Amino acid sequence: MGEKPTLQSLASSLGVSRQTISNVLNNPQVVHASTRDRVLAEIRASGYRPSAAARSLRSRRSEVIGLRIRPAVDGINGSLMDAFLHALVECSQRRDHRLLLITATSDEQETSEQAALHTTGAIDGCVLTDTHLDDTRPAELAATGVPFVAFGRPWQDRDAGHSWVDIDGAAGTRLATEHLLDLGHRRIAFLGWPTGSGVGDDRRSGWQRAMADAGVAAEDLATGLLDQRTDDGVVEGTQAMERALRAGATAAVCASDSLAVGASTVLRRVSSAETARTAVVGFDDTPVAAALGLSSVRQPVAAAASRVVDLLIERLTTANDPPEPVHDLLTPELVLREFDRRLDQHAR
Amino acid sequence: MGEKPTLQSLASSLGVSRQTISNVLNNPQVVHASTRDRVLAEIRASGYRPSAAARSLRSRRSEVIGLRIRPAVDGINGSLMDAFLHALVECSQRRDHRLLLITATSDEQETSEQAALHTTGAIDGCVLTDTHLDDTRPAELAATGVPFVAFGRPWQDRDAGHSWVDIDGAAGTRLATEHLLDLGHRRIAFLGWPTGSGVGDDRRSGWQRAMADAGVAAEDLATGLLDQRTDDGVVEGTQAMERALRAGATAAVCASDSLAVGASTVLRRVSSAETARTAVVGFDDTPVAAALGLSSVRQPVAAAASRVVDLLIERLTTANDPPEPVHDLLTPELVLREFDRRLDQHAR
DNA sequence: CTGAAAGCGCTTACAG
DNA sequence: CTGAAAGCGCTTACAG
Structure with missing residues (x-):
């Protein structure tokens, strides 16, 4: 050679x-x-x-982006982050950047690891995911001077000083609720998580507002009746759906596909004429929902990743004159599947 | 500052x-x-x-490992690679190395991208996954001098000149088959993929040998009877299980959890006393199997990732005197779940 | 055990 | 439009 x-x-x-x-x-x-x-x-x-090293030493840019990946607690919901990760790598590669992965057992460890990598010049900036209430990471990264863009809103302060991209969950559950209303359902339950998670509360609010707009009485929307709150999971979805059925629900909008999978097993079991009109819509349009023929709200993950990369690279290439923070809320779409189509035939 | x-x-x-x-x-x-x-x-x-750049420029080592990630075609099986990826990042981090991701639309693009990154010094070596028959990547990487370790055997030549770590799929399906034999089943079907995939054929062979050892007649093991071959998927699993039932099967060992999920829906539907003794074992122990209470063969992914990182770093730190290639076959374990335990009570 | 020298391979000013 | 100089921040020999 x-x-x-x-x-x-x-x-x-x-x-x-x-x-x-x-x-x-x-x-x-x-x-x-x-x-x-x-x-x-x-x-x-x-x-x-x-030579990447020589170039980086002189130019003070590595063209590498840091990202923390988390163990997939749940294979069903994990596929969303999986899709985001793929899209992120693809978009970065197209723009001559590379993605470096880290793991961490806490938010503090994440930011200190990113800061360390940034100090050594191994990364130019990073992407934050899974933002939550009382998220201290944006402030920590800002304090250490690590450029970043978040996938997920800052739930406590939407006008934060950093750029973020997020999916409008409320718009998604509104779409799902309006679809079920169109099918003739009135008592549509929401199977969601306990309050306190930004994402979960956001998704609940879309259902709430759509139901209120449709003139459904406020008392029916109260917790314990149509508003079911539970931890995420298939079994939990089944139990919540059973409670919702007892409260007279004929359909359900779910905060996740896990819950929807659980809810759908109830509907398949209770196959009387009365409940046959029931329908379930999940969230995230995971492969499992597709496999089981469940309708679901699909997040435009690839578009979000592309936007995140664009914003971050723009931030990195204008280091001396940082651009104004951008806040981007993308709208999801409703994916209808056989389960609902079948119902459609009965309902109409 | x-x-x-x-x-x-x-x-x-x-x-x-x-x-x-x-x-x-x-x-x-x-x-x-x-x-x-x-x-x-x-x-x-x-x-x-x-400074990572200065250090790397002088020492000619970046302490970065390249890895291609693939779009998760199937959320159910994708979780295996997800777990492997996490373990890989964790092990690398523990050993002061980082993981750089790339995407590619073909094997050739993968190796040429890895070679390019290696030439620039952005990576020291890479990890290969999803090895298959007629895999040209090992030869291509060797030709361009990129050090690598494979997760997955070279199916055409086990004594290849490179190190690899793999899971003994045949041992896993043997475990599953022997478990069902212990429960009293004799006509145990195998739901697998068409021949020609290394992984699939390996998993089939474990069932074949265990059945043969148990004295099950060869004609019953023939394709079309107990040996069901189909593409991967939930629906495909359901159809294959229905055919197997018609061939007199009372249980099934599956090449994937997708197939097992599909097979299990048949068993839940056909709930007569006769078929109640039927049982299904999946492969990969995905979260979906756990959620649905399916038994499954669990691959020791974390151990595999750790071994891969160890072998690769050893290879990288002894560049002038490369170690002998190591070939490591790890044994999976059988995870038994309620579905089988319930069966256990009936069968004994 | 400690230090002075050389140089890894680029890019960034700047002079022509 | 092209080139000679300087230097990014380390590590690797090697001399003391």
């Missing part, structure tokens, strides 16, 4: 300065077209690739 | 040479204990972190 080519060796064999080659790679428009073509041809022929 | 400390600034304020500080970090045993402690205290106080 011979010696690995460097700027130096290329420059010698081409009879130009290292500088010119560097310009061809980083500032092509500044080099005469004929010189550029000659250099590019030689680069291709020699298989030359600039 | 002041200026970012460097080796130089630390050396000046401590009155030692840069070299000594470098030694404290990279070669502690060579520095006098009192000097070492004084330097370490100052490092901690100043928040000094060595």
Whole structure:
């Protein structure tokens, strides 16, 4: 294979300065077209690739983005983050950036690890996911000067000083609720999580407002009747659906596909004519929902990832004059599946 | 925050040479204990972190490992790779290495991307996953000099010149089959994929051998009777199980949890006394299997990831004298769940 | 055990 | 448009 080519060796064999080659790679428009073509041809022929370390040492940029990944507690909901991760890698790669992964057992460990990597120059910035109430990470990263963009709102302060991208969960559950209302349902339950999680409360609020708009009495929306609150999980979904049925529900909007899977087993068991009109809509449109034929609210994960990467890279390339923080709320879509189509035939 | 400390600034304020500080970090045993402690205290106080770029430029090592991630086609089976990814990041981090992700739309793109990153020095080596028959990646990586360890056997040549770690799928299906035999089943079907996938054929062979050892007639093991071959998926599992039932099967060992989920719905529907003795065992012990109470074969993913990282780092730190290739086959375990326990009570 | 020298391979000013 | 100089912050020999 011979010696690995460097700027130096290329420059010698081409009879130009290292500088010119560097310009061809980083500032092509500044080099005469004929010189550029000659250099590019030689680069291709020699298989030359600039050293990432040398480039990074001089330019003070690694073109690497940090991301914490979490153990997937639940294979059903984990697939959302999985899709986001994929999209993030793809978008980064397209923009000549790479993604570096870290793990952490706490938010503090996450931010201190990101700060450490940023100090060594291993990463230029990072992406934050799974934002929650009382999330201290934005402040910690800001304090240590680590540029970042969040996937997820800052739940306590929407006008935070950093850029974030999120999915409008309330818009999603509103879509789901309105769909069930269109089918003729009135007593539509919401199977969600206990209050206190930003994401969960947001999803509940979409159902609440859609129901209120449709003129459903407030007392029916009260906790314990149609508003079921439980931990996430398939079994929990089954139990909550059973309670909702006793409260007279004929359909349910769920905060997750896990809950929806659980709820749907109840409906398949209770197959009387009376309950056949019941319908369930999940959230996240996971492969499991697809496999079981459940309707679900689909988050535009790829679009979110693309936006996150764009915002972060813009932030990184304008270090001296940081852009105004951007707050982006993307709208999900409702994916209807056989289960509902079947119901549709009965209901209409 | 002041200026970012460097080796130089630390050396000046401590009155030692840069070299000594470098030694404290990279070669502690060579520095006098009192000097070492004084330097370490100052490092901690100043928040000094060595520049990754400078270190990498000089040492020609980035301490970064490349990995291709794939879009999770199926949320059920995807969780295995998810768990492997997490374990890989954790093990790498523990050993002061980081994981860099790439995506690719083909094996060729994967290896050329890895080679490119290796040439720039962005990665020291990479991990290969999802090995398959006629996998050209090992040869391509070897040709371009990229050190790597595979998670997955080279199916065409077990004695390949590279190190690999894999899970003994045949041992797993043997465990599952023997468990069902112990419960009194004789006509145990195998729900697997069409021949030609290394992983699938391996899993089938464990069932085949266990059945043969138990004296089950070869004609019953033939395709179309107990040996069901189908694409992966929940619906496919249901259909295959229905065919197996018609062939007189009373139980099934499955090549995946997707197939097992599908198979189990058949068993829950066909709840006659005759079929109540039927049982299903899945593969991969995914969260879905856990949620639905399905028994499954669990792969020791964390152990595999740890072994992969160890082997790769050993390979990277002995570049001039590469170690002998290691081939490691780890044994999975059988996770029994309620569904089978219930059966147990009936069968005994 | 400690230090002075060299240099890893680039990019960033700046001069022509 | 092109080139000569400086230097990013380390580690790796090697001399004391």
